Amino acid sequence: MKGAHLGEFEEFVLLAVHGLGDEAYGRGVQRLLERETDRSVSLGAVYAALDRLEHKGLLRSEEVAGTPTRGGRRRRQFRLTAPGTRAIDTVRAIRERLYRAAPVRPARSRS
């Protein structure tokens, strides 16, 4: 169960890593999530999710030299593994099936 299941926050983090490419590290993910979900996300929560996802084999990480904006400190950069990519596809497929099954009214177009 644990290996397959993705919590909502884990899903967000996984998607963020996917979208960020080379910028996928702790603060980068936190920044994106704070902006997109419009809620306050603690750094510890981001690390926890990243570590869990790595533990599940959906992500892998490597140490990369730091930029001057972070005082030259190294950063841990995350990438999707093949199972990670598959997990995203699976989640999306599940969601799409569920949306199709549900009698949802079409969302109003925003102007």
Add this chain to the structure above:
Amino acid sequence: VNTAPRRPPASWLALVRALLPAARRDEVEGDLIEGWRDRTDRAYWRRAWAFWRDAGSVVARRNRQGADSAERRRPFGALVAAIAHDVRTSGRMLRRRPFFALLVVTVLAAGMGASTAAFAIADRVLFRALPFHEPNQIVALSNVNGSEVLGGRLERYAAIREVSALGAYYTGGMNAATASYVGRVRIAAVSPGFFEVFGVHPLWGRAFSNSDDPEGLTAVVSFAVWQRHFAGSPALAGQTIRLNSRTYAVVGVMPHRFQFPDATEIWIPGLADAQASGTSRILPSPAVVARLAPGVSPLRAAAAFTRADEGRYTRPSEPATATPLQDQLTIYSRSPVVMMTAFVILLLAATSASAASLLLFRLRERERELVVRSALGAGRWRLTGQLIIECVMLTGAAGIIGLLLARTALGVLAATIAQIPGVPMVDADLGHMDLRVALLGAGICALTGLFFAVGPGLAASRANATRVLRSGRGSSAGLGILARGLVVVQMAVALVLLTVASTALATVVRLARVDLGFSNPRAVVFDLTLPEDRYRTRSAALAFLERFTAEMHSMPGVHNVGATNVGPIWQGTPVVAIRLREEYSAGDDAPASAITQLFATPGYFRAMGIEVVAGRAFSAEDGQPGAGPTVIVSETVARSLDERVAAVVGRRVRLGGGRGETAEVIGVARDVRLWRVGVLRHGQLYEPLTERRGWFDGRLSIAIDGANGSEAAVDAARVVLGRIDPDLTLYNVVTVRDLRARYLPTERLTLAVTSVFSTVALVLSAVGLYGILGQVVASRTREVGIRVALGADIVRVRRSVFAAGLRLAVAGIGIGGAGTFLAFKVAAAVLPRQDPPSPATFAVNALVLLTVALVAAWAPARRAAAVDPVNALRAE
């Protein structure tokens, strides 16, 4: 320009690093730095909050996991993890009971705020060394009279071995004028040794020296004056300031910490201006200070002074004594401050007691939880630690709020004190919180937290699983006695403080009703000094007054203008003791009385609203050449001449001894309380100001009755002064309405301080009682349940809880009564003018306390009555 630092403080980063495993330090630190940079557009506290939220979340998570073997090896890892866990648990617990948390924090914050403020004042008055070089060697000399200064006594003292420097000074005010400023400044006229005594050197330029011409017009200015009026440049050459219309060369600037005595703005040498100290005819006694040689005690110095005086022709009547300057300066404030500090220590104890009793109450509710946790294997220290952390969190929050409260309170207090003349040794920057006060607050906070955590902590550590689970009763009964005792004490403290506060209130109210003798609420009074240099002759002063009065009358809205030499309240009043005799009385054996001898212009009585009860006020003819001398006396003076006041009008009196000329009494005016509202010091005798009569040293107190408000009247006066003599400046402006308030400085201060403290104490005792009774009710739930199940009367259950509360309150009132008696015994020794509390005041306060106690007991009593027997017994 955004000047926000681009990185979080290094100390914060270091702290976070220390709490992290080495492998993750760089990564986390980098992310935190980036986060800080991303938020540079936000307020500092928001950035700090985000930083600590992130850092905390990372550290907490690291230690929670604890699975990583590398992390296991970290020293204190387990402890940090446990603490982090406890912090989270405590946070949850407190969030679940917001009312409880709020109550505890409020209680602690109020107590800590009040005591930090009080201790800050005590520190300032009692402990802080004066800001001078080796302040313990500076002493103040007493029993040195003005005439002896001329007799060479000071030179004699300065020469002895035990004294390394000696200086004398007079204080006063002068009219000051520079290119950009005309106003009044506080001055000190000092002898050459003065600065040497304090070991202070000018920041720029030089101090006075013996080679200065004693009449030389040189001045040393304070740093503040230098910055304000001389643009603060170190170039001194050619800088001048006009003081009392004479030009002084500015020779030095003092460093900004040096303002002795009494926030002095300008120092002038010796007797350069006799008018400065307010008395040009009589040489007043200077204040004398000395720096003792190293290792010389004040007693040894005094003995040396006496030896120096021995065998001299002009031997002083009394030996000079030396007192440490600090003691001398705080002589009036010391005892009240000590008393206040004692009160505050009691208050702090009461605060801790309240908070502890609340926490104990809360512990009752959580006893089962603690016991279950202990049964499941939680160690005793773990449980105690959890409670202590809860206390620390509450105390920390309260400490921050308390410190802010103290800061506000000190600011308000400093502002209040600044308006009260004659409250010594509390300087204006009392309102600034410095590190010392902040540390003091933190210390108080830590002590309180410790005190208040120990009881509940012990109670928790002694929680006995078997007993509690079996009977549903805890084992903290023993601590209940301690807590109860503290509640009694805090009730007593509240009662003492309430009585002191209401007595102060009664005094203020009583004195506020006293007839001051002048009653025109529209009038505004201000002072004016005519410098002797420009108004050398009496006729020049008279001409000025005449022109000023005439021009003021032509200003719109000005009804009456009057002048005298001494207006209400201002100190330095030259009270002249004179013998007033009727023309044909027996001679010098007639009763002599001290009378304040004033002059008054014709408009003065009407401008101030001083009623003339018999006869008439002065007219323009009085005092003119050719008219006979006339005087107006106040009622007290009139009564000393005749029982029927009106009968005095028309009689002739002789002033002073000998065969001096006589004057006709043309009117009797109301007594004016010139000095203090509580006591009528002397009666008054008014004369018209003429070439030959009237005591005049250049100082005028002018009263204006204006229809358009006091500001318009003062503005009008400024315009008129500008036309007559632009160098003149009016000062000490006060409306008659405000004068009344200024008559009661000490009383109002006592009232302000005690009412704040007593309110805090009252609230604390109510909360403490609530906590204790809640505890009582909680511990008796089972008993009450059984009694109710057996058919006990609900009303009686409720009554028994009330009775428990009442017992505590009555005990508190008893002890408080004794405490009040003692406090006023002490107070009577310290402040002789303090009214003792009336039995009625005491009774009313006891009643107030009782009412508060009943209100505090109400909620627990209701809860007891609402016990559902089924639930109470099922809970077993």
